[in-house]
Amino acid sequence: MWYSKKISKFTDEELLIGAISEQNSVFFGELYNRYIPLLYGVALNYLQNADNAKDAVMSLYENIAPKIASYDIIAFKTWIYSVMKNHCLQILRKDKTEIFVDFSINFVEDDEILHLLNEKDEQDERLPTLKMCIKKLPVEQRVSVLRFFFEEMSYQDIADSTGYDLLKVKSYIQNGKRNLKICVEKNSK
Amino acid sequence: MNLKTYIEGKRNGQEINALERKALEDRFLEEALNGYDNIKGSHSENIAVLQQSILQQKPQTVFPKYFAIAASVALLLGFGAFLALNFDNLFPKKYFIAKNILQKTENNSFQNFDKIKIDTAEFKNLIVKTEKEDFIAPNFDSVTGFDDRDFFESIEKTDHFDAAKEVEKSIVSVDTNSQILIALAENENILNEVAVGYGTQKRKDITPSEKTKKPEPIIGARAYKNYLKKNINYSINADGKSVKGKVTVVFSVDTLGHPTNIRVTKPLCPECDKEAVRLITNGSAWTQSSIEAEVEIIF
Numbered sequence: 001m002w003y004s005k006k007i008s009k010f011t012d013e014e015l016l017i018g019a020i021s022e023q024n025s026v027f028f029g030e031l032y033n034r035y036i037p038l039l040y041g042v043a044l045n046y047l048q049n050a051d052n053a054k055d056a057v058m059s060l061y062e063n064i065a066p067k068i069a070s071y072d073i074i075a076f077k078t079w080i081y082s083v084m085k086n087h088c089l090q091i092l093r094k095d096k097t098e099i100f101v102d103f104s105i106n107f108v109e110d111d112e113i114l115h116l117l118n119e120k121d122e123q124d125e126r127l128p129t130l131k132m133c134i135k136k137l138p139v140e141q142r143v144s145v146l147r148f149f150f151e152e153m154s155y156q157d158i159a160d161s162t163g164y165d166l167l168k169v170k171s172y173i174q175n176g177k178r179n180l181k182i183c184v185e186k187n188s189k
Numbered sequence: 190m191n192l193k194t195y196i197e198g199k200r201n202g203q204e205i206n207a208l209e210r211k212a213l214e215d216r217f218l219e220e221a222l223n224g225y226d227n228i229k230g231s232h233s234e235n236i237a238v239l240q241q242s243i244l245q246q247k248p249q250t251v252f253p254k255y256f257a258i259a260a261s262v263a264l265l266l267g268f269g270a271f272l273a274l275n276f277d278n279l280f281p282k283k284y285f286i287a288k289n290i291l292q293k294t295e296n297n298s299f300q301n302f303d304k305i306k307i308d309t310a311e312f313k314n315l316i317v318k319t320e321k322e323d324f325i326a327p328n329f330d331s332v333t334g335f336d337d338r339d340f341f342e343s344i345e346k347t348d349h350f351d352a353a354k355e356v357e358k359s360i361v362s363v364d365t366n367s368q369i370l371i372a373l374a375e376n377e378n379i380l381n382e383v384a385v386g387y388g389t390q391k392r393k394d395i396t397p398s399e400k401t402k403k404p405e406p407i408i409g410a411r412a413y414k415n416y417l418k419k420n421i422n423y424s425i426n427a428d429g430k431s432v433k434g435k436v437t438v439v440f441s442v443d444t445l446g447h448p449t450n451i452r453v454t455k456p457l458c459p460e461c462d463k464e465a466v467r468l469i470t471n472g473s474a475w476t477q478s479s480i481e482a483e484v485e486i487i488f
Contacts, residue, residue, distance in 0.1 A: 033240045037192050040236055041221025050230035057239050081217040114213055154209055156200030177213075 012076050020069045028068050031076065032061055039084050046088035060087045113181040117149045126188050133183035140164065141176035148173050192218075196225055196232050404442045404478040413473055417486060420471070422464055432458050436465040436486045446474035448482070461488050 007030050010018070018027035036057060043053035064071070064083065073079045116130055134142055143162060147153040155173075159166040191208040199205060212219040225232060406413035437455035440448040448469050453462045465486045475482060 029243050033243055036236055036239050037196060038217055038221045040232065040239065041224040042217065044224030044228045045220045048228060050228060050232065050235060053224070054235050054239060058242065061243055077217065118210060148206065152203045152206045154201055154205035156205070157202070160201070
C-alpha cells in the first residue's frame with residue numbers, strides 16, 4: 001500500500017505530531033514499532049526473561065496508546081526510554097522480586113573523552129596527550145581501548161583475538177576510558 | 190539497522206563495533222544491548238510477533254481526513270467528467286436548439302400574432318393557445334397537452350435548422366492554370382428569414398443578441414462621463430441662482446448610432462433640461478440597441 005509505505009518514511013517527530021493531532025493509532029503504532037527492538041532489549045535487561053519482556057512491551061503499548069495526546073513529550077526517544085524503565089521497575093515491584101539494577105552501567109559517561117576517542121581529530125591539540133595517556137594504561141586496558149576505538153573491533157572480536165573474557169573486555173574499556181579522561185584532563189592544563 | 194543483526198546474535202565486525210561505540214553515548218541502546226547479551230532466547234521472533242500484534246490493534250490503513258476529501262473530490266470530478274463527455278447523449282442537441290429558439294421568441298415576444306404561421310396539421314394543441322392570444326411558450330409545461338416528442342420530431346423533419354447559408358449565384362471567368370480563391374457573397378434576402386418550426390420571424394428579431402444589450406457610448410462609459418463634465422454649461426443660471434441636482438434623459442439609438450427621441454424623464458429646471466438634451470445630441474454616438482438608453486446628468 002502506498003500509504004503504509006509513506007508512513008514508514010515519516011520522522012519520529014512527524015509520527016508523534018500525527019498521533020497527537022489526528023488521534024490516529026496508525027501513527028503511534030508505527031512510532032512504537034520502531035522502538036520495539038530497543039524497548040524489548042531494555043525490558044530483557046531489567047526483567048531477565050524473554051516472555052516477561054514481551055508482556056512488558058505489549059502492556060506498555062496498551063497503557064500509553066490511548067492517552068498519548070495527554071503527555072507532554074519533548075523528545076520521544078528519551079521519553080519512551082524512561083517510561084519503559086519505570087514500567088519495568090513497577091512490574092518488578094509488583095512481583096516482589098529483588099530489583100536488579102546495574103548502577104555501574106548507568107554511570108554518566110563523559111562525552112568529551114568519547115568525542116576525542118571517536119573523532120581522533122588531528123587538529124585537536126589534546127590528541128598527542130591522549131596518545132601519551134594511552135601508552136601509560138595497563139596492558140589489558142590499552143589493548144582493549146586501542147582495538148575498540150582505533151581498529152573498530154567489537155567486544156566479541158577483542159575477546160576472540162585476545163582470549164580475554166567478554167565481560168572483562170567491557171570493563172577494561174570502561175576503566176580505560178575513565179583513566180584516559182583523568183589523564184588527559186591532568187595533562188592538558 | 191545494526192541493532193537487528195545484533196539481536197540476531199552477530200557480535201563480530203566493524204558494524205557491531207559502531208553499535209557498541211554508539212551505546213557508550215546512548216544509555217537506551219546500552220541497556221538494550223545488555224539485555225540481549227544477558228538473556229538468551231528467540232528475540233527476533235518475539236519482536237516480529239510484537240510488531241505484528243501492534244499493527245493489528247487497529248486497521249493498518251486508516252486514511253487521514255484529507256485523503257477522504259481528496260477521494261470524494263476525485264469521485265465527483267470523475268462523475269462530472271463522465272456527465273460532460275456523455276452530455277450529448279444524455280441531452281440531445283435538438284432539445285437545446287428548440288429550447289433556445291423558444292427562449293428567443295419569448296424574449297422578442299410575438300407582438301403581432303398574425304405574423305405567426307402555425308402548421309395546423311402538426312400542432313393542433315398550439316393553435317388553441319394562439320387563438321386565445323396568450324401564446325408565449327416559455328416552457329413546454331405551460332402548453333397543456335403539448336407532446337414535446339412530437340415537437341422534436343417535427344423539428345427534425347424541417348431542414349431549416351441546419352441554417353444552410355444560401356449563396357448568390359455568380360459567374361467568374363477562371364484561369365485554370367493558377368490557384369484561385371473564390372469568396373461567395375451571402376444572399377441577404379434568403380438569410381433574413383429563419384424558420385422556427387411553427388412560424389417565421391424576421392431574422393433581425395431573433396439573432397442579434399447585441400441589440401438586446403443596453404446601449405453604451407461608443408467612446409466608452411468613462412470617456413463619456415468626462416465629456417459630460419467638461420462640456421456641461423453652468424452659465425445658464427446667469428441669474429445668480431445655481432441649481433443643483435440631476436436630470437435624467439432617456440433616448441433611443443437610431444441605426445447610425447445617434448441618439449434620437451430624446452426625452453427628459455426627471456426635469457430639474459427648464460434651462461438644465463435644455464442643456465442636458467444639448468449634451469446628449471452633441472455627444473458621442475452610441476452602440477445600437479433596441480433598448481432605450483438612460484443618462485443622468487448632474488448639475
